[in-house]
Amino acid sequence: MDVAVVESVEQLVNRGKTVFEETFAYKPNVAACGPGRVNLIGEHTDYNDGFVFPMSLPQVTVLVGSKTDSGICRVVTTAKNADEPKKVEFSVPTSEKPLTPGEPAWANYVKGVVQHFKGQVSSFDAVILSSVPLGGGVSSSASLEVATYTFLDQLDPSQQNIDLKEKALACQKAEHEFPKMPCGIMDQFISFMGKEGHALLIDCRSMEARLVPLSDPDTVVLVVNSNVRHELTGSEYPTRRRQCHEAAALMGRKSLRDVTLEHLKAHEGVIEPEMYRRARHVIGEIQRTTEAAGALEKGDYVKCGQLMVESHNSLRDDYEVSCPELDQLVAAAMEVDGVYGSRMTGGGFGGCTVTLLKKDVVPQAIKHIKKQYAGEATFYLAAPSDGARKVTL
Ligand code: GLA
Numbered sequence: 001m002d003v004a005v006v007e008s009v010e011q012l013v014n015r016g017k018t019v020f021e022e023t024f025a026y027k028p029n030v031a032a033c034g035p036g037r038v039n040l041i042g043e044h045t046d047y048n049d050g051f052v053f054p055m056s057l058p059q060v061t062v063l064v065g066s067k068t069d070s071g072i073c074r075v076v077t078t079a080k081n082a083d084e085p086k087k088v089e090f091s092v093p094t095s096e097k098p099l100t101p102g103e104p105a106w107a108n109y110v111k112g113v114v115q116h117f118k119g120q121v122s123s124f125d126a127v128i129l130s131s132v133p134l135g136g137g138v139s140s141s142a143s144l145e146v147a148t149y150t151f152l153d154q155l156d157p158s159q160q161n162i163d164l165k166e167k168a169l170a171c172q173k174a175e176h177e178f179p180k181m182p183c184g185i186m187d188q189f190i191s192f193m194g195k196e197g198h199a200l201l202i203d204c205r206s207m208e209a210r211l212v213p214l215s216d217p218d219t220v221v222l223v224v225n226s227n228v229r230h231e232l233t234g235s236e237y238p239t240r241r242r243q244c245h246e247a248a249a250l251m252g253r254k255s256l257r258d259v260t261l262e263h264l265k266a267h268e269g270v271i272e273p274e275m276y277r278r279a280r281h282v283i284g285e286i287q288r289t290t291e292a293a294g295a296l297e298k299g300d301y302v303k304c305g306q307l308m309v310e311s312h313n314s315l316r317d318d319y320e321v322s323c324p325e326l327d328q329l330v331a332a333a334m335e336v337d338g339v340y341g342s343r344m345t346g347g348g349f350g351g352c353t354v355t356l357l358k359k360d361v362v363p364q365a366i367k368h369i370k371k372q373y374a375g376e377a378t379f380y381l382a383a384p385s386d387g388a389r390k391v392t393l
Pocket of ligand 1: 042043044045046047183184185186187346347348
């Protein structure tokens with residue numbers, strides 16, 4: 001059926017054990033994983049104190065390793081079928097000598113989490129492997145941060161009492177300060193808190209969350225990777241964030257969460273048109289997200305699907321973070337009978353779409369999307385999965 005086969009957590013961990021023994025010449029004794037995510041709806045709302053509605057994916061990043069007493073952290077990562085693993089070494093941070101970001105770029109996610117870990121970090125050797133598509137808009141970065149945090153937790157189990165929200169915030173801080181991506185809280189939060197068979201409606205202001213069952217055997221979530229990544233995400237994301245905050249401030253509010261559409265309309269002409277459209281997306285999207293969660297809870301897939309398409313259109317026209325490839329994938333999906341809804345997911349400018357559809361039309365949907373899409377897409381059936389966890393070796 002052309003659905004990509006995803007390496008299981010066990011397979012990844014076993015591969016990690018082999019690479020570990022080849023690299024460090026002893027056996028590892030600790031492992032942890034953090035999943036990627038797909039957001040069903042609620043895009044670019046998290047940094048506006050709004051709602052998001054993601055679920056954790058079966059695809060994970062794993063760390064396999066051991067605590068050491070050398071004072072040096074040695075980290076190795078390798079892609080499947082890559083010739084040479086990539087290695088990095090850094091000292092355990094102290095208050096006099098904190099870790100700082102630098103090259104290689106991939107290690108910043110790990111170093112950032114080590115630096116912001118809530119507790120005492122000891123040195124370690126670790127291998128990192130991942131089945132989360134890199135740069136696909138399904139949170140490969142957060143899965144690495146959260147897996148790293150959960151791995152560090154295993155090195156000293158006395159430190160595990162910290163609330164998951166605190167851990168998510170520490171990982172977000174790591175991403176802000178090391179790779180320097182001013183992300184919201186959605187990705188780290190869902191990577192810690194995901195639950196098998198459920199999506200999670202998260203209020204990014206109060207950090208309260210509600211599990212919504214997504215386990216109807218006749219309805220599935222299809223993730224389609226466009227396999228394109230336009231180099232705009234890095235520069236455009238902070239700009240969007242700033243525009244939203246400025247728009248809220250111009251309307252005398254702390255965030256766009258506090259602005260209604262009526263309030264916004266009253267400021268038409270006061271706020272410059274581009275900023276106005278950005279705000280209109282966010283305000284509408286916050287509303288759509290709670291409605292979609294309510295619809296899914298009632299099994300109203302048609303309503304949920306309509307809201308997903310409205311979300312896509314708004315991201316394309318008002319927020320301007322889609323791209324022709326994502327638009328093509330969504331349009332093609334919506335031409336198939338039995339597809340409820342489809343939209344881009346994640347930051348945008350490439351990456352994946354998420355589609356809610358009847359299980360028995362998956363083969364037709366894939367066939368049609370393949371025919372209509374000018375590029376090479378990859379297809380994943382996404383079962384809502386558990387959040388970060390320890391893996392027993
Ligand atoms: C990226 C960020 C998230 C969120 C999405 C857009 O994935 O990491 O915090 O803002 O973009 O919804």
